[in-house]
Amino acid sequence: MAEKLLEVNDLKVSFFTYAGEVQAVRGVSFHVNKGETLAIVGESGCGKSVTVHSLMRLIPSPPGKIKEGSIIFDGIDIISLSEKQMNEVRGSKMGMIFQDPMTSLNPTMTISQQIMEGIMRHKDVSKKEAFEEAIRILELVEIPNARKRANNYPHQFSGGMRQRVMIAIAIACNPMLLIADEPTTALDVTIQAQIIDLMKAIQKKMNTSIILITHDLGVVADIADRVNVMYAGEIVESGTLNEIFYDPYHPYTWGLLESVPRLDMAEDKPLVPIPGTPPDLLDPPKGCPFADRCKYAMVICKEQHPEMTSCSKTHKVSCWLTHPDAPKVERPLGGMKIE
Amino acid sequence: MNSGKKPLLEVKNLKKYFNVGPRQTLKAIDDISFNIYKGETFGLVGESGCGKSTTGRVITKLYEPTAGSIYYDGKDITELDRKEAQNYTKKVQMIFQDPYASLNPRMTVADIIAEGIDIHKLYRGSDRQARIYELLSMVGLNEEHANRFPHEFSGGQRQRIGIARALAIEPEFIVCDEPISALDVSIQAQVVNLLEELQESLGLTYLFIAHDLSMVKHISDRVAVMYLGAIVELAPSKELYKNALHPYTQALMSAIPIPDPEVEASRKRIFLSGDVPSPINPPEGCKFQGRCQHVMPICREKTPELVDQGDGHFVSCYLYNK
Amino acid sequence: MSAIELEKFKPIGMDIEDSERITRPSLTYWQDAWRRLKMNKLAMVSLYVLIGIVIMAIIGPYLRPYTFDEQDYMEIFSPPSKDHWFGTDDLGRDLFVRVWMGARVSLRIGFFAALIDIVVGMIYGGISGYFGGRTDDIMMRIVDILYGIPYMIIVILLMILMEPGELTLIIAMSITGWVGTARLVRGQVLQLKNQEFVLAAKTLGASPWRIITKHMFPNILGIMIVQMTMDIPGAIFSEAFLSYIGLGIKLPNASWGSLASDGIKQVVERPWMLIFPAVMISLTMLSFNILGDGLRDALDPKLRN
Numbered sequence: 001m002a003e004k005l006l007e008v009n010d011l012k013v014s015f016f017t018y019a020g021e022v023q024a025v026r027g028v029s030f031h032v033n034k035g036e037t038l039a040i041v042g043e044s045g046c047g048k049s050v051t052v053h054s055l056m057r058l059i060p061s062p063p064g065k066i067k068e069g070s071i072i073f074d075g076i077d078i079i080s081l082s083e084k085q086m087n088e089v090r091g092s093k094m095g096m097i098f099q100d101p102m103t104s105l106n107p108t109m110t111i112s113q114q115i116m117e118g119i120m121r122h123k124d125v126s127k128k129e130a131f132e133e134a135i136r137i138l139e140l141v142e143i144p145n146a147r148k149r150a151n152n153y154p155h156q157f158s159g160g161m162r163q164r165v166m167i168a169i170a171i172a173c174n175p176m177l178l179i180a181d182e183p184t185t186a187l188d189v190t191i192q193a194q195i196i197d198l199m200k201a202i203q204k205k206m207n208t209s210i211i212l213i214t215h216d217l218g219v220v221a222d223i224a225d226r227v228n229v230m231y232a233g234e235i236v237e238s239g240t241l242n243e244i245f246y247d248p249y250h251p252y253t254w255g256l257l258e259s260v261p262r263l264d265m266a267e268d269k270p271l272v273p274i275p276g277t278p279p280d281l282l283d284p285p286k287g288c289p290f291a292d293r294c295k296y297a298m299v300i301c302k303e304q305h306p307e308m309t310s311c312s313k314t315h316k317v318s319c320w321l322t323h324p325d326a327p328k329v330e331r332p333l334g335g336m337k338i339e
Numbered sequence: 340m341n342s343g344k345k346p347l348l349e350v351k352n353l354k355k356y357f358n359v360g361p362r363q364t365l366k367a368i369d370d371i372s373f374n375i376y377k378g379e380t381f382g383l384v385g386e387s388g389c390g391k392s393t394t395g396r397v398i399t400k401l402y403e404p405t406a407g408s409i410y411y412d413g414k415d416i417t418e419l420d421r422k423e424a425q426n427y428t429k430k431v432q433m434i435f436q437d438p439y440a441s442l443n444p445r446m447t448v449a450d451i452i453a454e455g456i457d458i459h460k461l462y463r464g465s466d467r468q469a470r471i472y473e474l475l476s477m478v479g480l481n482e483e484h485a486n487r488f489p490h491e492f493s494g495g496q497r498q499r500i501g502i503a504r505a506l507a508i509e510p511e512f513i514v515c516d517e518p519i520s521a522l523d524v525s526i527q528a529q530v531v532n533l534l535e536e537l538q539e540s541l542g543l544t545y546l547f548i549a550h551d552l553s554m555v556k557h558i559s560d561r562v563a564v565m566y567l568g569a570i571v572e573l574a575p576s577k578e579l580y581k582n583a584l585h586p587y588t589q590a591l592m593s594a595i596p597i598p599d600p601e602v603e604a605s606r607k608r609i610f611l612s613g614d615v616p617s618p619i620n621p622p623e624g625c626k627f628q629g630r631c632q633h634v635m636p637i638c639r640e641k642t643p644e645l646v647d648q649g650d651g652h653f654v655s656c657y658l659y660n661k
Numbered sequence: 662m663s664a665i666e667l668e669k670f671k672p673i674g675m676d677i678e679d680s681e682r683i684t685r686p687s688l689t690y691w692q693d694a695w696r697r698l699k700m701n702k703l704a705m706v707s708l709y710v711l712i713g714i715v716i717m718a719i720i721g722p723y724l725r726p727y728t729f730d731e732q733d734y735m736e737i738f739s740p741p742s743k744d745h746w747f748g749t750d751d752l753g754r755d756l757f758v759r760v761w762m763g764a765r766v767s768l769r770i771g772f773f774a775a776l777i778d779i780v781v782g783m784i785y786g787g788i789s790g791y792f793g794g795r796t797d798d799i800m801m802r803i804v805d806i807l808y809g810i811p812y813m814i815i816v817i818l819l820m821i822l823m824e825p826g827e828l829t830l831i832i833a834m835s836i837t838g839w840v841g842t843a844r845l846v847r848g849q850v851l852q853l854k855n856q857e858f859v860l861a862a863k864t865l866g867a868s869p870w871r872i873i874t875k876h877m878f879p880n881i882l883g884i885m886i887v888q889m890t891m892d893i894p895g896a897i898f899s900e901a902f903l904s905y906i907g908l909g910i911k912l913p914n915a916s917w918g919s920l921a922s923d924g925i926k927q928v929v930e931r932p933w934m935l936i937f938p939a940v941m942i943s944l945t946m947l948s949f950n951i952l953g954d955g956l957r958d959a960l961d962p963k964l965r966n
Contacts, residue, residue, distance in 0.1 A: 018696060019685055043523040044494065158614040159387075188386035188550060190611045193594035197610075215523050218596030221603040241600045257598065259528035261557035263580065264597050271557065273528035275479075276680030277493050292680035300669035326670045399864045428866035441857035445690055445879040455865040480681065487687050496681070504861065 002033035005176055005209050006055070011069035013050050013059060023281045024050040026233035027069070032177065037203065037210040039220040041256065042230035043278055048213045051230070052179050055211075056096055057086050074176060092122035095170030099182040101162035105154040111138070111165050112150035118172045134172070140205075141168045141198060160191035164198065171202060178202075178210045184219060196223055217260055221245060226314070229253050232279055232289035239315035249317040251294045254332055272332075288320065296321060296329050345413075346374035347512065347544055348398065353407035355393055365619045367393040369568035369626075370407070372645070375512075380538065380545040382559030382576065384552055384591075386615055390568040391548045392436075395514040398546065399433045400424070411512075429459060432510035436517035438497035442489035448475075448500055449485040455508035474503040478533060495526035499533065506537065514546045519554060531558055552595055556580050561651070564588045567618055567626035570645060574652040584654040587627045625657070633658055694883065697959035704955025707948035714945060718768055721761025729762040730754065730913040738931050748933040750923060759915045760937050766916040767945075770830050770900045775892035777835040779885055782842025787873050789843070790850030801847070804840045812837045820908045830909060834896050842888060849881045883960030890953035894946040901942055917942045 013025040025047040032038050040048045053059050054066055057078060071078040074093060081089065090096075098104040106114060115134040119125060125133065131150075138146035141164040154162055163183065170178055180199065184192035200223060203210055214220060220227060220241070227244040229237040229252065237250040248254055255274035262269070276293040279285055285292070291301040301320050309322045320326055355368040368390045375381045383391045396402045398409060400416065409416045411427065419427055432455075435441035442451055449471050456462050462470050472482050478499035489497055498518060505513055515534065519527040531554060537543060549555050555562055556576050563573040564585065572585040583589045590609045597603055611630050622628060625638040637657050645655040654660075688696070698704055722729065725746070733753035741748045747756035789800040816833040823829045853859055853876070862872050897917070903909040904918030905925075912919075917938045924935030 043525060160614050188615070189552070189594045190386065190591060191614065193596070193608060193610070196596070197608075216596070217524065217598035218603070221598050221600045222596040245598070245600050255525055259525045260598050261553045262597060262599070263553040263556060263592065263595050264599075264602060271528040271532055273532050274525040275529065275675065276677045277496060279680065280683070280685060282685060292676045294675055296672060297675055298670045298672050300665060302673070303669070304665075320670070323665070323670070325665065325667055327672060396860075401860055401863055425866050428864060431864075433861065433864045435857040435861060437857055441861055443858040443862075443876050443880070446875075454862060454867070458866050458868075458871065479677075481678070484681075484683070487683065488689060491683055491685060491687060501861070504865075508865065 002036070004031050005034045005074060006032040006211075007070075007072045008051075008055070009070045009072075011051065011054060011071065012067040013047075013054050014065055014067050015063045016065065017063055017282075020282050023284055024064075024233055025054065026281075026284065028230075028233075028235055029069075030228055030235060030238060032209050032211060034176070034209055035203070035207045036225040037212060037223055038226050038228065039212045039214060039224035040228045040230055041213075041215060041217065041220055043215065045278060045281075046230045047233040047281075048230050049181055052096075052181060052211055052213060055177075055179065056090055056094055057081075058096075088122070091118045091175070092173040093175055094177045094179060095173070095175035097163070097166050097170050097178065097180040097183045100186050101159055101166050102186070104166055105162060107154055110151045110153055111157070111168075114165070115169050115172050118169060122173045134168075137168045137172055138165075140171075140202065141165070143168070159187055160194060163187060163191075163195055167195075167198065167202070171206065171208070174206060174208075176209060178208050179213075180210060181213045182215070183212070184216070185214070192219070199223065217256065229256070232284060233281055234289065234318065236290065236319070237315075237317045239312070239317075243312065243315045247311075247315070248331070249311055249315075249322060250290075250319050251296050251321070252290050255293075258332060288318075298326065344376050346410075347377045347412065348375040348546075349410040350374070350394075350398070351408050351410070353394070353397065353409065354405045355390075355397055355402060356405045359619060363619050366568050366621055367618060368397070368404075369621070370642075371565070371568075371570045372407075373563055373570065373573060375544060375546060377511075377544055378538075378542060379560040380547050380558055382555035382562035383546060383548045383565060384550060384555050384562060385565035386550060386591075388567075388615055388618055389565040390618070391550075391565050392516055394565075395433065395516045395546060395548050399431055399514050400427070425459075429455075429508050430510055431512045431514070432505040432508070433514045433516060434498075434501050434505050434518045437521055438494045438501060439489075439521075441501050442497055444489055447486050447488060448480075448492075451489070451500060452503045452507055454504060459508055461508065470507070474507055477506065477537070478503045479529075493526075494522050495529055498522060498526075498530050502530075502533065502537070506541070509541075510543070512544045512546070514548070516548050517550065518547075520549060520551060527554065534558065552580075552592060564591065567615065567621050569626050569642070570653075570655065571627060572652075572654045572656075573645065574654075575650070578650060578652050582652070584648065584652070584659060585627075585656050586631050586633055586658070590630075625655075690883075694956075694959040698955055701955040701958065704952050704959075707951040707955070710944060710948045711952065714764060714941070714948075715768065718761050718764035721764070722758045725755055725758050727755035727758050729759050729915060738927070740931070741933055747937045748931070750934055751927070754913075756920075756934065756937060759920060760917070760941060763915040763917045763920050763938060764941060766827060766910060766914065767897050767900055767918070767942075770827060770834070770916070771893040771897040773831050774834040774838060774896035774899075775889045777831070778838040778842050778892055779889050781835070781839040783846050783878065783881075783885065785839065786843035786846025786848075787850055787877060790847035791854065791869060791873055791877070793851075793854075797847070801844075804843055807837055807840050810837065816903065817908065820903075825908065825911050826914075827910065830900055830903065833903075834899055838892070838896070842885075842892075845884070845888060846881060849884060850877055853877050853880055883956075887953055887957045887960060890949050890956055894949040897942065897945060 009029050011025055011028045015022040015024055028051055042048050055071055066079060112131060112134045115137060116130040119130045119133050135146050135150055138150060143149055143164055184195050196219060212223060224241050226240050228235050231252050237253050244253060258272040259274060261271060274293055279289050287302040287304055288306050291297045298320055306318045306320045308316050308318045310316050321329060351372050353368055353371050357365040357367060359365045383394060385391045397404050404417060416427055452471050452474050453467055456467055456470060471485060475481060475484060480499060519530050522530060538545060547555060547558055559576045562576045562579050563570045566587050572588045583592055590611045593609045616629055624640050625643055628634045628638040635657055643655045643657050643660055645653045646660045647653050648659055731754060736749050736753040737751060739745055739749045745755050747760055749755055789797045815836055819829060819833045859872060859876050862876055900909060900916060901918030904916050905922040910916045910919045920938035921935055924938060928935050
């Protein structure tokens with residue numbers, strides 16, 4: 001059925017600092033199917049950004065280094081590519097949208113020039129054709145008066161419009177994979193709703209796969225097909241949208257879901273925060289990284305790292321509670337579904 | 340509103356304009372009024388540029404208002420003498436948005452927390468030390484952290500240091516200026532719960548400024564929604580979320596995604612077209628007219644009044660003020 | 662999977678204390694900057710060269726049995742030798758001693774001129790930036806005017822009005838030298854003024870004095886140190902130049918500039934008279950500039966991670 005576009009296997013990325021090796025990503029494996037949206041959620045510093053930057057080979061080196069693992073994208077081994085070959089892939093087959101629309105655009109170039117840049121590098125077209133293509137894409141991302149505004153500079157656009165331009169640049173060459181690194185975090189909610197809707201529409205039209213990094217579970221519920229939950233440089237749980245929201249197994253996922261307030265519930269449920277702070281990846285714990293903050297922690301959690309266990313064909317979790325000998329705990333999210 | 344009780348803070352017809360160029364005025368706050376009662380949490384929400392942070396800064400006297408008055412405990416804070424002003428800073432404190440920019444990177448955590456103690460000469464020597472440790476434990480940190488520098492802490496830990504700094508001089512009223520918007524969700528809940536616990540144990544009153552309506556709904560007793568420098572709706576928080584009246588509030592609420600896939604899939608959105616207009620030379624009449632689906636001729640002529648629709652639910656919209 | 666003993670599955674609950682623990686060593690800003698500087702080999706070499714020059718300026722004159730103004734007509738223009746390591750000049754004075762005595766004068770002038778620049782510039786720029794508005798307008802116009810006056814004219818005027826010498830040189834250089842620093846500091850203060858930690862101090866009731874000294878200066882000190890390492894060689898060069906054109910140190914005192922000036926007259930027949938002071942000037946300037954660059958990288962908060 002679903003065809004795999006991207007497959008990441010046991011990816012390990014470290015940053016070598018004065019204090020030692022910071023293991024930002026510690027053995028991450030996942031895949032993305034054609035045309036689907038994979039959301040990666042987790043706290044800042046959990047390695048979600050480093051993971052996707054590795055896919056684009058955007059890890060600054062030094063101090064960063066992809067230590068181990070493989071990234072197979074559309075049949076190509078990304079890690080073995082030369083910088084020049086990688087440039088061919090970036091922009092044409094993979095596009096990226098960054099968090100801050102204010103700083104990711106070049107202030108000295110008009111927006112049409114910035115869109116044309118990518119088109120002309122990857123496609124054999126004349127300048128005029130590239131311009132027409134740029135206009136078409138600006139219309140696609142719903143910039144009003146695209147033809148007129150194409151020659152404006154970024155500062156003449158509002159934050160939401162700039163993010164649309166960023167998306168236009170990212171999709172200019174019909175990429176197969178669109179990586180969105182917290183694309184709406186810097187935006188107001190009403191604008192966020194517009195951008196998410198736009199991304200959905202583009203995906204439908206172009207059948208692009210999307211990897212969305214976010215910490216907003218509302219956005220995830222709105223757009224994702226599958227979800228990876230990351231913690232301390234590892235994927236602790238992965239599954240389909242419904243599995244993660246209605247049938248989660250990992251106490252960290254429970255914690256995430258319980259710590260967000262719901263606008264649609266008349267009666268307030270108390271917020272259950274995840275106490276404490278994630279571990280420093282300079283010296284990650286040898287057992288489960290979440291053990292210190294976990295209400296259900298057992299002796300073994302501190303001593304031995306849990307293995308990935310399958311709960312269903314699509315649902316995997318890395319937690320000792322799934323071990324047959326572990327005590328049965330009542331999952332706190334039985335009542336997550338309303339009515 | 341809430342007649343009978345005396346408000347702790349009374350904001351009356353407050354305006355704050357900034358001159359941003361020749362004949363250009365940025366109307367950050369354009370005639371707002373509200374009361375905050377002792378012990379309550381008053382939420383102020385709106386999108387960036389709506390004037391909510393400016394309101395907080397005028398109340399903490401970081402900015403001088405252009406017009407209008409603010410009464411704290413019955414006294415106009417714009418007319419305080421030096422000693423009274425010093426006294427006022429002891430009662431009214433602020434928690435800031437950016438946990439990275441709000442702590443001086445060259446000071447130790449102990450000195451940051453003790454700043455207010457030192458300024459007002461509240462404790463010295465070992466008493467000062469003991470007070471610092473007490474404050475650290477109040478916000479869930481410990482003595483070990485006292486001699487470290489801010490950059491060694493995570494965002495949530497830094498925000499708790501900021502809270503300890505504000506609490507050090509035992510204020511009655513705290514302006515929380517987007518204290519959680521820069522934090523991760525799981526950490527947001529930590530900070531919000533801490534604020535709630537502190538409110539209960541210390542009898543604090545909060546002005547809680549945020550753009551995240553779901554968190555504001557959770558923490559606030561009453562909520563005011565701001566748009567382009569004006570309050571468009573003000574109501575008890577449950578009432579507001581059950582029965583939003585102003586078209587802007589309705590759109591804002593519908594834009595917030597719910598962390599529940601089934602609800603999300605079946606929900607209808609009210610889409611607002613375009614962006615928030617610039618607060619420089621805003622439109623005459625109702626500020627929301629340019630994006631409102633229900634706009635009428637009168638909306639373009641006169642600013643609607645904030646009128647009580649019953650039970651302390653105020654709205655400023657001609658759909659309701661016939 | 663090998664069997665795991667059942668007791669390993671005993672719940673132990675969470676350990677929040679442990680999760681809040683900070684494992685990294687505590688580094689202050691200055692320790693961190695020093696660590697970065699140490700990684701910069703070239704800057705460290707420059708630092709050692711400068712330390713060497715300073716030590717020699719202190720002890721150098723005592724290493725030889727001569728004084729800087731002791732004339733020996735039997736040893737006029739003697740080239741470098743076992744007795745006179747750097748040779749002698751037209752009056753038979755030992756150049757080794759004179760070069761290190763000159764180093765004292767040159768380094769003193771450089772250091773104090775730069776220090777006065779920094780102190781005056783920080784206070785002036787700090788006040789101007791912090792209070793802003795009309796104060797800022799007026800103070801910055803004064804700076805503009807001072808900037809417009811050619812600095813040479815002021816120096817020459819002062820040299821005529823006052824007794825030529827070290828103090829006059831320092832005053833002459835400082836009288837306009839601080840304006841650049843003042844502008845730099847003002848810019849920094851304007852930036853810091855809207856930082857939330859400064860606003861937080863204001864809401865706590867901090868006085869302007871406290872905000873400027875506790876919150877602003879410590880945060881611009883790094884930049885000021887860089888500025889100073891860049892200012893010192895400038896002042897040393899100015900001194901050399903003024904002494905060279907005869908407006909500086911008066912005989913029999915020596916500075917590197919006046920020694921070079923004497924040496925240039927004999928450059929063809931007695932090159933050592935020029936070479937030693939010239940090498941000192943170049944070496945010092947180069948070292949300060951490289952060290953300044955290294956410090957900039959080490960102290961720049963934007964590059965920290």
